[in-house]
Every structure is written in structure tokens, then in C-alpha cells.
Amino acid sequence: MRKSVRLKSDLFSVNEPGQFLSELTQLINCQGYADYRKMKEIGQLAVALHELVTAIESEGVSHYLLCSENRWIDATRFLDLIKANQASSMFAEVTMLVTKGEHPYEPGLLPDVIEQIECDEVQARIFNQFDQECQLVCEEVKVQTQVYMKSRREEVELFIEQRIELSSKRMSLLSDEDIRELAYSDSGGPFEGVLHQLLIIDRLLLIADFASDQNCPTRKTMFSILYAMCGSMGSQILAGKNPDGLLDMMAAISLLKAQSDEDANEWARKAEIFLASPSSELALQWMALAF
Incomplete structure (x- = not known):
């Protein structure tokens, strides 16, 4: 009898x-953004899957399969589908099945002649090795992050001070009507040059002006606009179209965090999420914000 x-x-x-499948596909293809904690879990899952497959292959196993709801697929084909962004969404629960020898059953059918063995010892060994590697990576990231922050802290603080000062001068020249236009329109009209350079900071200062009035509807609208802007700027940074965008984001998040307001702090957290990118360079810079 074959064993698995x-x-x-x-x-x-x-x-x-x-x-x-949908979130793992997003992660592999660097598409979309998810909560940082969930991205971390999915990333661990993806690495764990790869580690399992590698370990299984090294032991001479000829087939490894994923199953869910009585549906089965060869793991090699599964990974190919993910890379091609064509993975099906049929897996509600994913289980690894390792099979010695040739394929024991027809595709799409549950094997009823296979002796299934819970292999806790093998599983523990593989995941312990994975955990150790993760810890080493985390330690290295911490060291690099501390070096980065030490070298960039003064530059970032000076940048924020200059942007706030310049924005304050510009904002003092705007009428109430101008402010409304600035809050609701990305086109900027006659203020397009201002928006191009100082959009995030200008709108953050507007939020600060409205912070004392908890019932102001414009204030909530501006939080929503800021959230969308952070997403847009995060995409631009990733695409290499806005090399200074990271400093803009750091300045924006710092200003939001300075507000003694729950909504402002919540939007600051959401803004940080957009910097949690699969891109190693940007991820390292995002980590600098977290320490």
C-alpha cells in the first residue's frame, strides 16, 4: 500500500x-495593498509553502498536492498558476499532502486507499527551521533600520520643519473658498503648483485647523482624501515616479500623529500601511517609521 x-x-x-489565493497572488505580483499584519502572515505562509515543497523534494517525494473541499491540485501546477495570476479561488482550507510513488488517484477525487499519517515531527522540524531563519532576518532588519534612522533622522526632521513653515505661509494667503476647493479637488485650479509640491502638508494643516470642531463634515472628508492621497503616493513611490514621496509621506504621518485626535491617529496608521510594501528597499524605509 502506498503511504503518504x-x-x-x-x-x-x-x-x-x-x-x-487572492491575497497570495497579490503579494507575489506586488499588486494592491493589505493590512501589514495580514501581509506578514501571507508572506510567512508563502515562504512556508516554499520551504515545505523544498524539504519534501529533498527527501525524494515525487508528488505533493494541495487539497480543499475534496478538490486536489499538484502543488507545482498551483504555484505556476499563482505566478501567472490565474490561480483559482476554490481553496477555502489548504492542506499539504505528500505522496510517495506515483499519483495514487485521479485528479479531482479524494484518495480512499491511501494510509494518511499525521507527521507532527517532520512538520515541527521544518517550521522550527523556518522560524529560526525568520528571526535572523528580523534581527538584520532591526540593525539596518537603526543605521538608516540614525543617518536620516536630522534630514527628515529638517525637511518636515521646512515643509510646515512653507505650507503655513502659503495657506495664510488662501481664502475660505480657496480652502474648500483645496480640500475637495485634486486638480487644484490656480493652486496646481502648490498642490504639486505641498498637497499632503497643506491638507494636513487644514485638518489641524478643523480638529477643534469634531462635527465639521469637511474635516471627515479631508481624512478620506488624505487616505486616498497616501495610497496614490505609495503607488508612485513603488513605480519610481516620485523619489521624494517617502519624505512627503513621513512628514504627513508625523503631522497626523501630532494631532491629539483618535481619527487623526487612525489615519496615520492607515497611511503607514501603504508604506508596508513587498519592495525590500521601501519596506526597510517603512520599518524606520515603526522603530
């Missing part, structure tokens, strides 16, 4: 059907 090893872990489970 069924490896199952919480890492391979998700709460909603299709969530695993």
Missing part, C-alpha cells in the same frame, strides 16, 4: 474561501 504524509497547519487555513 499529510502536513496540516494553521498557516494553511484562511477564514474566507478564496482569501488565501
Whole structure:
């Protein structure tokens, strides 16, 4: 009788059907943004899957399969589909099945002749090795982050002070009507030059002006605009179209954090999420904000 090893872990489970594939596909293809904690979990899952497959192959196993709801697919084909951004959303719960020998069953059918063995020892060994590697990477990131912050702190602080001072002078020249236009329009009209250079800071100063009035509808609108702007600027940074965008984002987040207001702090947190990118360079710079 053929024997197989069924490896199952919480890492391979998700709460909603299709969530695993759609978000893992986004991560691999660097598309879209997700909550940083969830991105971290998905990234760990992806690395763990790769580590499992590598470990399984090194032990001479000829087939490794993913299953969910009585549906099965060869893991090699599964990874190819993800890379091609064509992965199906049929897996609500993902389980690794390792099979010795040739394919024991027809695709799409649950194997009923396979002796399934819970292999806790093998699973623990693989994931312990994975955890150790993660810890080493995290330590290296911390060291690099501290070096980065030490070299950039004065530059960033000076940049923020200059932007605030310049924005304050510009904002003092605007009428109430101008301010409304600035808050609701990305085109900027006659203030296009101002918006091009100082859009985020200008609008943050508007938020500060309205912060004392909790019931002001314009204030909530501006929080929403800021959130959208952070997303846009994050995309520009990733695309290499706005090399100074990181400093803009850092200045914006610093100003939001300075507000003694729950909404402002919440939007600052959301703005930081946009800097949690799969891009290693940007991720390192984002980590500098977190320390």
C-alpha cells in the first residue's frame, strides 16, 4: 500500500474561501495593498509553502498536492498558476499532502486507499527551521533600520520643519473658498503648483485647523482624501515616479500623529500601511517609521 504524509497547519487555513489565493497572488505580483499584519502572515505562509515543497523534494517525494473541499491540485501546477495570476479561488482550507510513488488517484477525487499519517515531527522540524531563519532576518532588519534612522533622522526632521513653515505661509494667503476647493479637488485650479509640491502638508494643516470642531463634515472628508492621497503616493513611490514621496509621506504621518485626535491617529496608521510594501528597499524605509 502506498503511504503518504499529510502536513496540516494553521498557516494553511484562511477564514474566507478564496482569501488565501487572492491575497497570495497579490503579494507575489506586488499588486494592491493589505493590512501589514495580514501581509506578514501571507508572506510567512508563502515562504512556508516554499520551504515545505523544498524539504519534501529533498527527501525524494515525487508528488505533493494541495487539497480543499475534496478538490486536489499538484502543488507545482498551483504555484505556476499563482505566478501567472490565474490561480483559482476554490481553496477555502489548504492542506499539504505528500505522496510517495506515483499519483495514487485521479485528479479531482479524494484518495480512499491511501494510509494518511499525521507527521507532527517532520512538520515541527521544518517550521522550527523556518522560524529560526525568520528571526535572523528580523534581527538584520532591526540593525539596518537603526543605521538608516540614525543617518536620516536630522534630514527628515529638517525637511518636515521646512515643509510646515512653507505650507503655513502659503495657506495664510488662501481664502475660505480657496480652502474648500483645496480640500475637495485634486486638480487644484490656480493652486496646481502648490498642490504639486505641498498637497499632503497643506491638507494636513487644514485638518489641524478643523480638529477643534469634531462635527465639521469637511474635516471627515479631508481624512478620506488624505487616505486616498497616501495610497496614490505609495503607488508612485513603488513605480519610481516620485523619489521624494517617502519624505512627503513621513512628514504627513508625523503631522497626523501630532494631532491629539483618535481619527487623526487612525489615519496615520492607515497611511503607514501603504508604506508596508513587498519592495525590500521601501519596506526597510517603512520599518524606520515603526522603530
